Amino acid sequence: MTSETDGAARRIARWQQRAGRHHLPWQGTRDPYRIWLSEIMLQQTQAATVIPYYERFLAAFPDVRALADAPADAVMHAWAGLGYYARARNLQRCAQTVRDRHGCRFPEDPEALAELPGIGPSTAAAIAAFAFGARRPILDGNVRRVLARYFAVEGDPASSAVVRRLWDHAHALLADAPPDLDMRAYTQGQMDLGAMVCTRRKPDCARCPLAADCQARLQGRQHELPSPRARRARPERDGLMLILECAGRILLRKRPPTGIWGGLWSLPQFETSAELRAACAALAPGAGAPVALAAFDHEFTHFRLRIAPWRLHCRGEPTPPAPGEAWTPVAELDRLGLPAPVARLLVGLYTATRP
Numbered sequence: 001m002t003s004e005t006d007g008a009a010r011r012i013a014r015w016q017q018r019a020g021r022h023h024l025p026w027q028g029t030r031d032p033y034r035i036w037l038s039e040i041m042l043q044q045t046q047a048a049t050v051i052p053y054y055e056r057f058l059a060a061f062p063d064v065r066a067l068a069d070a071p072a073d074a075v076m077h078a079w080a081g082l083g084y085y086a087r088a089r090n091l092q093r094c095a096q097t098v099r100d101r102h103g104c105r106f107p108e109d110p111e112a113l114a115e116l117p118g119i120g121p122s123t124a125a126a127i128a129a130f131a132f133g134a135r136r137p138i139l140d141g142n143v144r145r146v147l148a149r150y151f152a153v154e155g156d157p158a159s160s161a162v163v164r165r166l167w168d169h170a171h172a173l174l175a176d177a178p179p180d181l182d183m184r185a186y187t188q189g190q191m192d193l194g195a196m197v198c199t200r201r202k203p204d205c206a207r208c209p210l211a212a213d214c215q216a217r218l219q220g221r222q223h224e225l226p227s228p229r230a231r232r233a234r235p236e237r238d239g240l241m242l243i244l245e246c247a248g249r250i251l252l253r254k255r256p257p258t259g260i261w262g263g264l265w266s267l268p269q270f271e272t273s274a275e276l277r278a279a280c281a282a283l284a285p286g287a288g289a290p291v292a293l294a295a296f297d298h299e300f301t302h303f304r305l306r307i308a309p310w311r312l313h314c315r316g317e318p319t320p321p322a323p324g325e326a327w328t329p330v331a332e333l334d335r336l337g338l339p340a341p342v343a344r345l346l347v348g349l350y351t352a353t354r355p
């Protein structure tokens with residue numbers, strides 16, 4: 001039973017055992033590969049969204065060697081739609097590092113885990129806790145919110161000063177906890193509290209194991225904390241995309257390895273209509289002028305991309321593709337890891353040829 005006299009860490013662990021989540025597909029395993037995969041997928045993405053991707057990913061890449069050895073395109077395809085593609089690139093780099101430097105075994109030490117590509121200190125601590133029972137605090141986005149409320153920490157939760165204070169609190173909670181604290185339940189409990197009880201808009205303090213001494217609740221400030229992030233105007237960018245179709249094939253270009261949609265196949269993109277028209281003249285001489293389709297917005301974390309699609313049918317056979325280009329049969333578009341808005345655009349245009 002949870003007692004109000006227990007320290008906060010013990011209360012969280014006991015609450016998790018009694019009322020937390022126990023049936024997520026990545027629970028009940030101590031396999032660091034599966035745990036690591038779930039932790040990376042869960043960064044900035046909710047569990048319900050992650051579950052089908054996680055299951056498909058594991059079916060395609062059942063262990064770290066399979067992922068390390070896979071073609072990059074296959075990894076991108078399995079990831080496509082989850083967003084934040086740097087995570088997918090780092091995922092495979094991390095698998096390759098584990099294969100090459102650690103003989104396909106994830107290190108147990110959280111510091112060594114945190115040196116792997118794409119794994120920060122909080123993710124390293126979570127993997128080490130779930131896989132090896134390590135005693136380290138975590139501080140993901142949900143936990144920041146819970147701790148900012150529990151300790152009534154003011155200030156922009158993304159600022160480094162506030163993050164440092166929250167880390168100090170996270171360490172102190174663990175330092176005060178008894179030596180037999182169940183680290184798996186405690187770590188999962190913090191995540192579950194943030195996802196199920198101390199949610200951003202509707203903290204359900206009546207169900208919360210921290211309610212007795214939560215400073216935000218005692219001060220009636222649950223809805224004020226954490227302080228709102230300093231708002232910055234989200235800049236807008238324009239991107240013109242060319243849908244060039246020739247003999248039932250679409251011209252795709254591989255994006256540079258870094259930057260948005262890095263390493264994914266996508267439509268050729270241009271900054272100005274003059275550039276787009278010049279490309280049409282070179283790629284499809286005599287095909288006439290491209291036709292503008294309805295533009296739409298796609299939101300990234302730091303900016304909004306206004307996508308203006310243009311379409312052109314060329315006659316005859318396609319020109320030989322340049323390096324990094326491919327004429328892809330319309331029926332095979334769904335085999336590639338296209339960026340989500342590009343996939344939606346093409347699905348809308350070619351629904352009849354796609355499942």
Ligand code: SF4
Nearest residue numbers: 198203205208211214
């Ligand atoms: S008591 Fe309320 S505000 Fe405080 S941690 Fe629990 S749910 Fe969040």
